[in-house]
Amino acid sequence: MSHEDNRVELEARRQRAMQMGGEKKLKQRAEQGVLNARSRLDALLDAGTFREVGLLARSIRKEDRDSTPADGKVSGFGHVAGRDIAVVSNDLTVKGASSSATNAKKVAYIKRTATRSGMPIVFLGESSGARMPDTMGAESMSQGGADPEQYCRRRDTPWVSAILGPCYGSSTWYTCLSDFRVMRKGATLAVSSARVTSLAIGESVDAEELGGWRLHSEVTGLADAVVDTDEEALEKVRSFLSYLPAHAGEAPPVQAPGTWSAPDAETLLDLIPTQRTRTYDIRKVIRAIADDGSVFPLKERFGKAVVTTLARLEGQSVGFLATNPFIRGGAMDPDACRKATDFMVMCDSFNIPLVLLVDTPGFLVGVSGERKAAPAHIMNMMHALQLVSVPKVSVILRKSYGQAFLNMGGGRNSDEIAAWTSAEVSFMDPGVGVSVVYGLKREDNAEAFDAACDSLRADTSAYDMASVFGVQTVIDPRETREFLTRSLALHRRRRSNGVGQHHMANWPTYF
Incomplete structure (x- = not known):
């Protein structure tokens, strides 16, 4: 031919x-x-x-x-x-x-x-x-x-x-x-x-x-x-x-200055009630912090007590992991723990810094959670958080109680922690604590119940935490975006050009 x-x-x-x-x-x-x-x-x-x-x-x-x-x-x-x-x-x-x-x-x-x-x-x-x-x-x-x-x-x-x-x-x-x-x-x-x-x-x-x-x-x-x-x-x-980066050996792409804009920080004051019993949607808070139009949510319909979303801060890719008081007051169940763990594995594997926004009464207790192996999922989440090698920055918005304090970046589980002036940290919700410790119920004696709650609430404020260096700073809610951008820049992994150690690269893709 x-x-x-x-x-x-x-x-x-x-x-x-x-x-x-x-x-x-x-x-x-x-x-x-x-x-x-x-x-x-x-x-x-x-x-x-x-x-x-x-x-x-x-x-x-x-x-x-x-x-x-x-x-x-x-x-x-x-x-x-x-x-x-x-x-x-x-x-x-x-x-x-x-x-x-x-x-x-x-x-x-x-x-x-x-x-x-x-x-x-x-x-x-x-x-x-x-x-x-x-x-x-x-x-x-x-x-x-x-x-x-x-x-x-x-x-x-x-x-x-x-x-x-x-x-x-x-x-x-x-x-x-x-x-x-x-x-x-x-x-x-x-x-x-x-x-x-x-x-x-x-x-x-x-x-x-x-x-x-x-x-x-x-x-x-x-x-x-x-x-x-x-x-x-x-x-x-x-x-x-x-x-995301093209591969695990490089940092994520950055949007050029002039291609992004910042939201109005004043809106944060209207989004979150100071009364701890009132709920709000953390997704609106994230949108009020991240670059305008940059929020990319993942698994919105699953494990709703936790919100996981990619977003950008001054053009930089970040992963927001936040408890959502709009769903069961932000109490995390096994599905929420699984969702959080999966998100941390992905962010760490591809060098995306992690931002934790915290407002949770702890973990949801009950027979259904135990049947789903709640303790194991809580520890998986804890294990993953401690293996995260990219920058981790936490902000406590209102409450952080019990083991969830550690699971959401408290203690030494973050590179830096800030607390809003409204933040409160304790072993458990004071109302629950009064019932456990004193056997009191509000309906039986409201005055005694409230007095006991005030007693247990002592030494739990943002300033109490700051006084023992439990948090690195206390901030006005309107300062949140500025705090996060400066903190993430400070904790950038310069020795490796923003690349983490990828301890969870082989973590199961479903568990």
Whole structure:
């Protein structure tokens, strides 16, 4: 064949691969308002930057080679906001994006290259699981374990997953291993499909109940964000990556001066009541401290007594971990502890300084919490906090009682602690303490009860803490942003250019 003949054949093969599962299937998706594997990449990546690898890959089975363009997974490299990323986009129109020997090699190549070169990996999930009959039999199963680190996570680079349709098998596994997971309503995430599960257990199973967005955003905590459309999900991915470094060996990117603005500090005085019995929403407080428009919440529907959110202070990425008095007065339960631990692991692994805002009566006690292993989750959170090697700065807003004082950065568990003038620290809420110590109840003798409360409240103020150097400073609420920016700058890890020690890089991605 001549060079021209070879060129023509190459172009014809490329065009066939680009047609994916065919015009009919692609048209159906478009009519449903769902993007396909390649249009998702167009929405995610900077225009014209995608460089595909494995375009001409096909099934190893001869009878399937003409029906498996790119073998159901579109993989390659591109830019998000000018920075390199690696990406795998599952093509459900080709054999349900099922996992096979060929596309497993493609995914392994992407992971290996991204890890070695230091770039984030984005998985656009939508797959039906393992491809049969490719994986049937002892020989196929044995070969499937050829990569000993297929599902090993060391947090060398950020991993991000978007759940954009039915996700079973590999899409589920990589989602669970990721640092950020965004889920589109209508998508599902489970070990196996509702059909396979129904056959296995002998009863009907609803797909939404099996692995829908409500389950994973409110019960399992696997979904960090929930959106309505593919486009929104991909924009969430782009936003998340903007807070993180390309790899664990560098500090997060910084927004240039002039691209951010500070909120009005006076609003803080109106957001938080001085009466300790009145609730408020800590999310509004965070927005009144961080750069305008920079707050990026994670797991909003899960473990609501704690708020975890990425944000920026003077253009610098920070992680806010805050108790929320709007939910059960800020008393933390096992889900809240899990959420807090997961967030600390992510921030420490990718060199994001931690800000703790504290207003909590302690941990929620009760039978349901004990059945969820509350003590273990409390200690996991404590353990994680003590392993955090990036700057940790705490601000006690109103109350911090009991073990939660330590879990939220008290004692020597922060690099620096400030207390608002309204702060109070003690072993437990004075009202509870009076009932425990003196056996008094307000309804029995209000005067004696109040007098005993006043007695237990002695020596618990912000000034009492400052007098024994339990906090480094007492501040007016309006000084919070200034305190945080100066404190984080002071405690920056200069010896390592802002890079932490990553003690939790191998911490389980779910526990």
